[in-house]
Amino acid sequence: MSEADIALILAQPFFAQIDTQAFPAQMPLADILSHDSRIVRYEPGEVIIRRGDYGNSLFAVVEGTVRVLLQSPRGLQRRAPGQWRRWSRAFASTFGSRRRVENRDLARYQIQTGGTPRAAYTRIRDLDRIVAETQTVPLGQGEIFGEIAALTRQARSADVVAETPVTAVEIRWQGIRDIRRFARPVRDQLNDRYRDRTLANTLAREPLFAGLDAKVIEAIASESLIETYGEEDWYLRLQKLDLAGRLEQEPVIVAEGHQLDDVLFILSGFGRVTETVERGQRTIGYVRAGEAHGLRELLEDLQSGGIGLRRTSLRAIGTVNVLRIPSTLVEHHILPTLAPGQLRPQQKSRAGEDSQRRLDFIVDGRYMNGTATMVIDLARCTGCDDCVRACASAHDNNPRFVRHGHSEANLMIANACMHCVDPVCLIGCPTGAIRRIEETRTVAINDAACIGCQTCANSCPYSNIRMVEIRDTAGKPVLDADTNQPIIKATKCDLCFDTPGGPSCERACPHDALIRMDMQDPFSLLKWIER
Numbered sequence: 001m002s003e004a005d006i007a008l009i010l011a012q013p014f015f016a017q018i019d020t021q022a023f024p025a026q027m028p029l030a031d032i033l034s035h036d037s038r039i040v041r042y043e044p045g046e047v048i049i050r051r052g053d054y055g056n057s058l059f060a061v062v063e064g065t066v067r068v069l070l071q072s073p074r075g076l077q078r079r080a081p082g083q084w085r086r087w088s089r090a091f092a093s094t095f096g097s098r099r100r101v102e103n104r105d106l107a108r109y110q111i112q113t114g115g116t117p118r119a120a121y122t123r124i125r126d127l128d129r130i131v132a133e134t135q136t137v138p139l140g141q142g143e144i145f146g147e148i149a150a151l152t153r154q155a156r157s158a159d160v161v162a163e164t165p166v167t168a169v170e171i172r173w174q175g176i177r178d179i180r181r182f183a184r185p186v187r188d189q190l191n192d193r194y195r196d197r198t199l200a201n202t203l204a205r206e207p208l209f210a211g212l213d214a215k216v217i218e219a220i221a222s223e224s225l226i227e228t229y230g231e232e233d234w235y236l237r238l239q240k241l242d243l244a245g246r247l248e249q250e251p252v253i254v255a256e257g258h259q260l261d262d263v264l265f266i267l268s269g270f271g272r273v274t275e276t277v278e279r280g281q282r283t284i285g286y287v288r289a290g291e292a293h294g295l296r297e298l299l300e301d302l303q304s305g306g307i308g309l310r311r312t313s314l315r316a317i318g319t320v321n322v323l324r325i326p327s328t329l330v331e332h333h334i335l336p337t338l339a340p341g342q343l344r345p346q347q348k349s350r351a352g353e354d355s356q357r358r359l360d361f362i363v364d365g366r367y368m369n370g371t372a373t374m375v376i377d378l379a380r381c382t383g384c385d386d387c388v389r390a391c392a393s394a395h396d397n398n399p400r401f402v403r404h405g406h407s408e409a410n411l412m413i414a415n416a417c418m419h420c421v422d423p424v425c426l427i428g429c430p431t432g433a434i435r436r437i438e439e440t441r442t443v444a445i446n447d448a449a450c451i452g453c454q455t456c457a458n459s460c461p462y463s464n465i466r467m468v469e470i471r472d473t474a475g476k477p478v479l480d481a482d483t484n485q486p487i488i489k490a491t492k493c494d495l496c497f498d499t500p501g502g503p504s505c506e507r508a509c510p511h512d513a514l515i516r517m518d519m520q521d522p523f524s525l526l527k528w529i530e531r
């Protein structure tokens with residue numbers, strides 16, 4: 001980026017307010033912008049952000065107008081993954097060709113041979129009609145958008161389209177992170193925008209707030225603090241982190257022994273729950289997005305007459321965004337609406353040694369990220385590979401997982417996509433080919449849109465994405481028209497989304513040794529593995 005570009009960015013209202021003196025000499029604001037931002041230009045009708053994509057950048061309009069489309073036009077919606085598979089199968093059956101390992105139909109790769117990743121995005125031709133007929137919001141010079149998905153690692157919640165020729169600054173989340181770290185007003189401003197624009201709607205979708213009316217939720221949103229803890233790029237360093245020191249390195253969000261004057265609601269990320277034992281801290285559980293820490297303690301205290309001290313600590317695992325809700329609001333509004341079974345059972349204060357090691361293994365390895373983690377009981381697994389064969393037969397002879405993985409005693413987490421709560425593999429995919437399907441909560445790869453850049457494979461901290469070389473239906477390597485190099489694609493477990501009955505691996509195991517499990521509750525897993 002040129003000095004003129006940096007000067008242009010710094011002149012924009014969002015950046016002009018930033019106190020450049022607040023940045024350390026070795027990391028001036030201009031350097032952050034130079035590394036993590038770029039000037040982008042769009043033609044009228046060009047889609048800048050697409051609903052459902054996994055956001056990792058914020059935009060500031062320098063020139064022109066964009067439209068936020070609150071309802072997705074039909075043409076912009078992605079095809080459901082089931083349609084991709086059905087289409088390819090229909091093709092295969094029509095022409096009677098038995099597809100070989102990693103063979104693909106070339107017609108699906110127009111995007112790859114046609115140029116840059118942006119070609120994968122759509123242009124809207126009848127934007128005027130959409131603006132006239134549906135709810136949209138115009139944003140002009142100086143306004144920012146996309147910050148919520150970038151900060152909370154959620155899917156983009158709306159489409160944003162250029163209405164006129166648009167020049168904008170795009171900042172990657174790493175740059176936003178650094179700016180927020182040193183420029184407190186920016187952090188407060190972004191948090192305020194999040195609170196004003198989205199928080200109440202986000203909370204209204206959560207079971208914990210289901211019994212509250214909109215006004216109460218808005219009051220909770222406005223009186224609670226949004227806080228961020230931990231390292232945002234944990235997934236790039238997970239395999240290198242020292243297991244022994246992980247707990248000590250995690251920032252403390254609330255500490256045991258302190259006054260229980262608020263409840264922590266997890267907006268995104270994970271928290272480790274610990275308690276003090278003779279030789280330090282011991283993990284007794286974890287919380288994920290949508291769960292709260294301190295709720296049961298508060299309830300018990302109120303039942304016994306008064307609010308006391310915290311019995312456990314909460315630490316940030318990776319990066320976590322929390323909402324700190326004052327206990328008085330929880331007491332008056334949330335607790336009275338909770339159904340009896342809605343609170344997590346009390347975590348065992350004294351687990352057996354084997355259970356404790358397994359719990360540490362799950363938390364240290366961040367396996368609680370999985371909603372469909374492949375767990376194998378090594379005491380029952382005979383190595384027959386029926387699971388692998390079943391997977392291969394459901395995926396044109398390409399097994400989508402490896403029956404290996406990290407283990408603790410008889411508990412093994414196999415190298416199969418876990419369909420994570422926080423699917424960090426989505427960060428940075430230049431075409432949006434890898435994405436979360438909100439309806440099924442699975443993470444899927446659109447094979448036709450994948451350009452084989454490996455960003456997802458490098459980002460998955462569990463090594464669950466494999467890059468494969470593609471061949472045509474005759475078995476010949478498919479070469480990129482521009483580079484003459486073999487085309488590479490990312491592949492991984494798709495949870496047999498189009499197979500009645502669920503994942504083939506689980507159904508195929510004749511020894512009851514393999515299960516796909518949501519790791520929300522560690523004690524279900526421990527019960528299964530210790531059965």
Ligand code: SF4
Pocket residue numbers: 416417418419420422423424425426443459460461462463464465492
């Ligand atoms: S590819 Fe990796 S990070 Fe992405 S959802 Fe699967 S296990 Fe999680």
Ligand code: SF4
Pocket residue numbers: 428429430431432433434445449450451452453454455456457489490
């Ligand atoms: S390799 Fe992964 S990150 Fe790159 S385009 Fe394909 S799905 Fe996206």
